[in-house]
Amino acid sequence: MKSNDNVAVKKVRNGRGLVAVRNLRRGALVVEITGKIVTGDEVWEYWKKDPQLGANCFRYDDDHYIDPDATLGQYANHSCNPNSGGFRVGRKLLIKAIRPILAGEEVTHDYSTFLGADDVWTMPCNCGEADCRKRVRNVAKLPPATVRRYRRLGIIPDFIMATRRGSL
Numbered sequence: 001m002k003s004n005d006n007v008a009v010k011k012v013r014n015g016r017g018l019v020a021v022r023n024l025r026r027g028a029l030v031v032e033i034t035g036k037i038v039t040g041d042e043v044w045e046y047w048k049k050d051p052q053l054g055a056n057c058f059r060y061d062d063d064h065y066i067d068p069d070a071t072l073g074q075y076a077n078h079s080c081n082p083n084s085g086g087f088r089v090g091r092k093l094l095i096k097a098i099r100p101i102l103a104g105e106e107v108t109h110d111y112s113t114f115l116g117a118d119d120v121w122t123m124p125c126n127c128g129e130a131d132c133r134k135r136v137r138n139v140a141k142l143p144p145a146t147v148r149r150y151r152r153l154g155i156i157p158d159f160i161m162a163t164r165r166g167s168l
Helices: 041-051 051-055 143-155 158-167
Strands: 007-012 015-020 029-033 036-039 064-067 085-089 092-097
Touching: 015 029, 041 051, 041 064, 041 158
Parallel strands: none
Antiparallel strands: 007 015, 029 092, 036 064, 085 092
């Protein structure tokens, strides 16, 4: 089983995901997303081979993604009402708790915060939250109040916000 001091890969409602192994306070670093840096063109090739490979990649900058294959990031799942979110510090892509997370609780983030306005990928959402948006889309499709909340929490990387401003 893959794990770090904060999370382990376990069975969750939608397959396997990251589950807190101890209580995490708001602002706690949950996991660093690691893996191979690939170009947007390489991600398109992943989609042709196996759509799941492309879906697991995290946007890293304007035209680069992190392929988290065989690392904890591969198991990071979406929620329309997440308990964590991503941000970048230098060359590191990190996930932090945006509210307290109890041991045994699945750690989720909003995929839309890593999808630039120029990303065309979407997926049906089955997060089960009362406020589920029913479809995961790019950051330009997020409701304005959600964008404001996520910005206050520091969980939409600036390079993703820059794509949104260019699409308005």
